[in-house]
Amino acid sequence: MNQMNKDSNSINITGLTDEEVRQRVEEGLTNRADISTDKTTKEIVISNVFTYFNLIFLVITILLIMVGSFRNLTFLPIIIGNTVIGIVQEIRAKKTLEKMSLLNAPHADVIRNGSVKQISTDELVKDDVILLTAGKQICADAVVISGNIQVNESLLTGEADEVEKTEGSTLMSGSFVVSGECYARLEKVGNESYISKLSLEAKSMGGKEQSEMIRSINLIVKWVGIVIIPIGLILFWQSHFVNGESITKSVTSTVAAIIGMIPEGLYLLTTVALALSTMKLARKKVLLHDMKSIETLARVDVLCVDKTGTITEPDMKLKEIFLCKNSGADGTQTALTLDELKSLILDYANASVDNNATMLALKAYAADALTNNTSALHRTAVSQQAFSSSLKYGSVTFSDGTYLLGAPEFIMHDDFARIEEEIIPYADKGDRVLLFARYDGENVENGINGSVTPLGFVALANPIRENAVKTFEYFKSQGVAIKVISGDNPRTVSRIAIQAGIESAESFVDAATLDTEDKIADAVNKYTVFGRVTPKQKKQLVKALQAKGHTVAMTGDGVNDILAMKDADCSVAMASGSEAAAQAAQVVLLDSDFAHMPDVVYEGRRVVNNIQRSASLFLVKNIFSLLLSLFSVILMVTYPLEPAQVSLISMFTIGVPGFLLALEQNKDRIKGRFITNVMLKALPGGLTDVIAVGALVVCGEVFCISDASIGTIATLVLSVVGFMILFKISEPLNRMKYAVIIGNIAGLVFSGFFLKKLFALTDLSNICILLMIVFGFAAESLFRNLTLLVEKLRGSYEKNLMKKEMKKKKGFNQCH
DSSP: OHHHHHHHHHTTOOOBOHHHHHHHHHTTOBSOOSOOSSOOHHHHHHHHHSOHHHHHHHHHHHHHHHTTOGGGGTHHHHHHHHHHHHHHHHHHHHHHHHHHHHHTOOEEEEEETTEEEEEEGGGOBTTOEEEEETTOBOOSEEEEEEEEEEEEOHHHHOOOSEEEEOTTOEEOBTBEEEEEEEEEEEEEOGGGSHHHHHHHHHHHTTOOOOOHHHHHHHHHHHHHHHHHHHHHHHHHHIIIIISOOOHHHHHHHHHHHHHHHOOTTHHHHHHHHHHHHHHHHHHTTEEESOTHHHHHHHHOSEEEEOIIIIIBOSOOEEEEEEEOTTOSTTSOOOSOOHHHHHHHHHHHHHHOOOOSHHHHHHHHHHHHHHHTTSOOOOOOEEEEEEEETTTTEEEEEETTEEEEEEOHHHHHGGGTHHHHHHHHHHHTTTOEEEEEEEEOSSOGGGOOOSOEEEEEEEEEEOOBOTTHHHHHHHHHHTTOEEEEEOSSOHHHHHHHHHHTTOTTTTOEEEGGGOOSHHHHHHHHHHOSEEESOOHHHHHHHHHHHHHTTOOEEEEEOSGGGHHHHHHSSEEEEETTSOHHHHHHOSEEETTOOGGGHHHHHHHHHHHHHHHHHHHHHHHHHHHHHHHHHHHHHHHTOOOOOOHHHHHHHHIIIIIHHHHHHTTSOOOOOOOSOHHHHHHHHHHHHHHHHHHHHHHHHHHHHHTTOOHHHHHHHHHHHHHHHHHHHHHHHTOSOOHHHHHHHHHHHHHHHHHHHHSTTTTTOOOOOHHHHHHHHHHHHHHHHHHHHHHHHHHHHHHHHHHHHHHHHHHHHTTGGGGO
């Protein structure tokens, strides 16, 4: 920070005074935008209270009150409870995320009263002067007043090329600094900035992309919402005008059918499960910018990781500086001594404007050498070029010439073979090796077009994270393939990956040889480790994997990872890396501990699998009610159940067990599509219910059994089938699941004996009891056989699907 103070004073930048800042705050010229894609507390309440189905519940409540059928209002406490719980859990999750977001909030280095201070970007005001360095996201529209930077505007424009910004250039908020350093004055802040206007437009267009699970649930709800009104009207017309039932009977039977078709707890179940998972991950220092990422990570089958900061610790340490033995074109060594080389590198490090992990290690070495008086500065920089992720080198020009520091392959190009043997022993140990060379050409910022003299090398050590091996073993056990994508030497990256226990890490390739999209598409099948990858190639590798049908997650911590993270199905950033990467990612590891990744994957699998299982319970009721309504319409009979009876069945065979099972541990891999899985699990139960109740209605007509008795028998048979379904979807059973099932059976029995009037249950004659027993056994047999039939059909379908997938992934799996 002292260095920054010195720089700002040397070019006479004082920034705003405290009084000028106060005036702008009073005028509302702050960088705090009112635009947010997240829900406010008011929006959460409105979205939970004023729903389409709550409107239907309000209408049927009024109708039941009008006809005096008060006992059939038993669904009201459940609906009100659902709404309140949904609101409370969403607000709790919102507050948790807001607290965690503060830890990851972007900051800016601002010049005020002639000195540099770090503040939240929300506290900036118009005309503030900020210092921008590599990795910083540009937080408001600004103009460069001093310095030179390379900016990536891909998040705004879609163009991946780096754009040079010099004095007088305009900077758009939302872009990020790739390299260099400059001072910029803010011109448009808050709601007036470019990124705020984009955010407002995105919000007006309808929010974020939804996950497969949410899309599936919305699809179910949409179609239920479409059919529920016309079916309800037809049932009432038929019951009252065709069958001659009273208004009360017609209203209650119609309401029972409508309640049965509404998946009233499904949205709540999903909201609560996701909210609880978000809070659980937050306690482990994992911030979710997007709850969709929980499900996406759970479905991931390829995880792309960067080396530095992911497999290894983010900090690097200088290991050795050594001379180049083949410095001359004729293979001779330069006359430069080791002490002279170290002095040159010390001057380079002191003059460099870079702040990446490599340069920080060199600057620490330089500071230590100066402090201990083992060396001194000898040169003053004339100009500097920051390290470029695409060029793979940076430069500093002194009065005696220009010096380069970066990837040996990119600096030497066709002459790399001359020095390769000197690097291999260090690369085989997993060290990062940089070439320090003298450049005798011009316009180094546009590429090397002159002669290069290699002078020496810098070897840096980057220790592997303590828990890396265990983490990658977990992903291997879960069938998740690892792809290591790095800008380092491929041999070095491979050695590090082998030490981290990554499968097939010995299979590596230099991405400099992958100069076409076809080569990249072939390479993702063959190799595990990719070295010397440019930011654009990282993006191409992710897209190539997705084109082969994979769900891809990308982890990273630097600006060179952002393009790939943006296109990945799920992006994960380390908070210790660049702010721009952390803001662009869907998931941020706030303590930068990669060992939390299994927790995120596990939490996603638990949520999706459990919601999938519980959703099938809700759909059983919906399928049954829809088909029974159609049965009633076709055969011109009145719907046989009352709303109170439907509420009783829903409470103990669907609602309560569904929510309890949603909290169960579940590490199973997610297989297949959500809606397919749910429908196939629900279909046998729904068909069993409608066949059993339909047959009961026919028997009632034949044997002249009263409607009240048929309703009671149907309720009890449906409860038996409900618990059979509950047993089936709970497999494999454990103590908790047994407790849930037994507890709900006890609740149903208690309600049947002591609250039978509330739930419209009547005493049964001996014939009715016998009929109930017969139908109970018949329903068990029918459910078992329908389940076997559906499983057989599903098995055949999945077998054919697997054959197609095996053919598709045959090449990809060769290296795993």
